[in-house]
Amino acid sequence: MLSYAEAIKVRRSIRNYDKRPLEDNLLVKIHNLLENPQRGPFGNKPRFVFIEKPAAREQEKVKLGTYGFITHAAYFIGGCIEKYEFSEVDYGYSLERIIIELTRLDLGTCWVGGTFKRNDYKVLLKTKETETIPCITPVGYKAAKKSLRERLGLTLTDGSKRNPFEKHFFENNLETPLRFNSEDKYHQALELVRRAP
Numbered sequence: 125m126l127s128y129a130e131a132i133k134v135r136r137s138i139r140n141y142d143k144r145p146l147e148d149n150l151l152v153k154i155h156n157l158l159e160n161p162q163r164g165p166f167g168n169k170p171r172f173v174f175i176e177k178p179a180a181r182e183q184e185k186v187k188l189g190t191y192g193f194i195t196h197a198a199y200f201i202g203g204c205i206e207k208y209e210f211s212e213v214d215y216g217y218s219l220e221r222i223i224i225e226l227t228r229l230d231l232g233t234c235w236v237g238g239t240f241k242r243n244d245y246k247v248l249l250k251t252k253e254t255e256t257i258p259c260i261t262p263v264g265y266k267a268a269k270k271s272l273r274e275r276l277g278l279t280l281t282d283g284s285k286r287n288p289f290e291k292h293f294f295e296n297n298l299e300t301p302l303r304f305n306s307e308d309k310y311h312q313a314l315e316l317v318r319r320a321p
């Protein structure tokens with residue numbers, strides 16, 4: 125199994141999924157991950173739901189549309205958190221932990237904050253007025269090919285591009301770029317931040 129650092133390095137947004145249903149052992153692992161989510165650094169705890177699209181469509185009459193940005197995904201993770209200062213940071217922390225664990229299981233995911241029908245998730249999560257749904261992710265086996273939209277360059281951004289380390293991180297002031305030193309454990313951690321979605 126990949127280490128956490130390796131998983132962060134290989135993770136990419138997956139927008140095209142294989143239609144095969146997930147194996148039972150993976151479903152159990154996903155449920156375990158979602159059952160007791162990690163509290164974020166600001167102390168807020170999100171709650172997550174695992175959604176099987178066909179069942180949700182039938183029982184809750186929701187469409188779970190992604191405006192064509194995500195194709196063939198049969199499973200999604202939706203989540204919400206109380207609206208407090210910095211609670212969305214906590215949500216990001218908790219969902220990214222889940223996404224890294226799913227990457228270690230060789231499953232595809234994609235942070236989706238804009239291109240999804242939020243109201244459908246409000247129904248499934250039974251959100252209160254005081255809660256917000258910052259982002260969701262599809263989850264499933266990756267399809268062999270990228271989606272047509274991706275191949276045509278019609279996704280929001282091209283994830284293969286990252287600014288170099290010294291354009292992200294600075295020392296003492298914003299005029300002094302931090303030069304990457306592979307021996308420095310803080311630089312190693314910042315390099316993983318640079319690789320994050």
Ligand SMILES: Cc1cc2nc3c(=O)[nH]c(=O)nc-3n(C[C@H](O)[C@H](O)[C@H](O)COP(=O)(O)O)c2cc1C
Binds near residue numbers: 135237239280281284
């Ligand atoms: C908070 C957040 C919201 C995002 N929302 C969307 C979205 O609505 N639709 C989408 O296709 N990708 C979305 N993405 C995925 C980014 O486009 C993607 O992470 C970025 O291009 C880097 O690519 P990578 O994930 O392959 O490294 C989102 C990413 C983040 C972090």
